[in-house]
Amino acid sequence: MKKVLFVLTVLFAFSGFAQNDSKRMDHFNLEKNVAIQGYDPVAYFKQGKAVKGKKEITALHEGVVYYFSMPVNKDYFLKNSSKFEPQYGGWCAFAMGDSNEKVSINPETFKIKNGKLYLFYNAFFNNTLKSWNQNESGLMMKADVNWNKIVN
Template sequence: MKQLIILFTLLISTVFYGQEKDYNLKKGYIAEGYDVVSYFNNKAEEGKKEFTTTYDGAKFKFVSKHHLETFKKNPKKYIPQYGGWCAYAIGANNTKYDINPKTFEIRDGKLYLFYNAWGTNTLSKWTDEGPDKLKEKADQNWSSYK
């Protein structure tokens, strides 16, 4: 019986705590299933189910086998900052907010995603209010989520 309880506890902890970070997995994937490698080519492209992988407990989709293999060679380069949550919301309000996967910025070789709906484009706010200041604050805020 004791072994059964230990096995059950391990199973539950793997299912619920398997990923190391708090990723935004709306629609089951990072960036709502958009190809994180494509962003670095200045494109927001929805990935395909036949080109998927899991990294750090989170699922990713890609437009091609080439992009999938590119990601696998250096996944940390392509993972969105702040777990794929809205960068502006993390910096300005220390809140996790959903994103619009078509609204993004590559800054200093890193991917930032933003909310953009109902007349509110947080990428514009990020730019207007000073991305360096907001990024510094978001970095501090995000460290409390890990």
């Protein structure tokens, strides 16, 4: 009987993880399960710029695939994934704060603030990073609230 209970407990635990992974994947800005359009999340912090990752250097974190430009960046990521993941599931930070919308991003338009990565839409003469910078603290507070409503 103890073995049966143990097996059932393990199965329920794993199904919970699978549901969490699925929920994250439903809300993250992904293309074929890959985050940030294949850009290296660590490069934003370590190199100060957007760098395209390589399909050969990948890591899976809670259902989301990340590409890296070099193995050392993958190692950094695996040691502290939450530090390097983009805010708001990789959606445009401005749109999340301004209108509670999931808007695509240009991975080369970003900002690091308080050790966190924020990504922005930038196309057709509309660079939302400029708008974000005009009211960053207010938009950030709204975006945090809006994102928590989406994922919880």
